[in-house]
Amino acid sequence: MKTLTVHKVIFRTDELFELQLERETIQFEPGSCLALFNDDESRPYSIASGTGEDKLRFLLRQVVDGTVSQWLALRKPGDKVQVSAPFGWFRPGAAIGSRSVFIATGTGIAPFLSYFRSHSLAPPECCLYGVRRCVEAFNLEELQRVKNFSLALSQEQTDDHFYGRVTGLLEQIPLADDIHYYLCGLDAMIAETSVWLENHGVAYTQIHREIFFYEDEQH
């Protein structure tokens, strides 16, 4: 366990925020999580930083009854936060030399942001990102520079983005034996997309999943 210093807390909406911690000597790779502790409990959060950055960035949503996320939302620059060593079982783009497709909802974009910020010269074949409203999309300008990026808004109609759930964009993703598909975010999206991919001939071993939150937590 290490103690890190809060650099900044940046709110996007009343419930969504980015927590930045001083990195110190933490080594990680895209997809790595840290467990962040309040006084009593811990929760795992995926690092959104590139591996070359000096800050650890986390994308958080304040969960109703979520004592850790609510505690973290109240941190100020200079406060201390205890963290675990990095760990993880979701490694976007880790299959060396293979192609990949990224699909995320909500704060589930964090491991993909980490990948883009670490491996800008090896982009995925495409990246789909689903949120409810445009204001909830983290780092949209940065993401729009990624090849074949699409944003889906499930509760807001605009001229610029797809209106509907991100699964409504699945028909546009490339399908090939050598592509790995990385799914991160809402459980319902991951379940639906996994079934869709298998039904379209994608091998189970090419599908990688990381659930960040459940549909009935959406309040």
Added chain:
Amino acid sequence: MKMNNTDQWLYTSQNESRGYIQPQSLDELWFHTGTNCNLRCPFCLEGSKPGDNRIEFLTLTESQKFIDEALLLGVKKFSFTGGEPFVNPEFISILTAALAHRPCLVLTNATEPLMNQMGAILPLLKQPNPLSFRVSLDHPDPIKHDESRGKGNFRKALDTLGRLYQAGFGVSIARHMLPGEDSAAVDQAYAPYFETAGVPADLTIIKFPEFHLPGSLPQVTEITEGCMTRYLSAERRAAFMCNFSKMIVKINGQCGVYACTLVDDVAAYDLGDTLHKAMQQRVMLGHHRCYSCFAGGASCSEGVEKK
């Protein structure tokens, strides 16, 4: 209980000689891969959760040393538990090293850490020894399972169980045992789910009683030396896991050989840094979980086939 060779270790609170097992052979060697887990089950006897490091990740180098020593002692099987073993970044390498020599068993929750590594797991079918998985399906009611393990995890674990079986791996399940349950009826309640997953209806089901959280001290009957001969046959005594197995645990950067899979929360059960030393030590039955083995014959082992 505090230290080996103290009165607390050797005698019960009533000053009677404590019951013990003198290990006979090393048939099965367990490895604790670490208490880091993707799930956070409130009942976990290891206290495992995401980021936890009470028991640290074993590395391939550390594991290989004990694999080699165990082979010299005639081990017949290697088994792995956590935490969730597939959270350990070196687990596939460790498993590959073990499968080169003996059959292996992995205890798993069969969710994302395993699912995401299926591409690396399937080639293990080509190893010289068979690999089996014991998947946790706590209750035959998915809602009850998911209350502790997280929404949707019964369905995921069942689906993974089926995929592992269809691929050619051995599979079994572990479930909770409730006081006073009709065990046959509970086992039977899994049948429709086994059918859905395409696994045999008579799949092995390992039942575990309440083991309590690590470090807890529930009041249980103390086991005296007299109890061991008065109430148990030689066959029952031989079936204690500490008689024929040990577990490798890494705490504070050091690997130790523990008496069994259930006592890693008490330092007195660290029997040394080599299997040779550990096998020479009596295991005093002073942990509250020892009573489960005494009273119910609870065992994490699925037995060992003679090679």
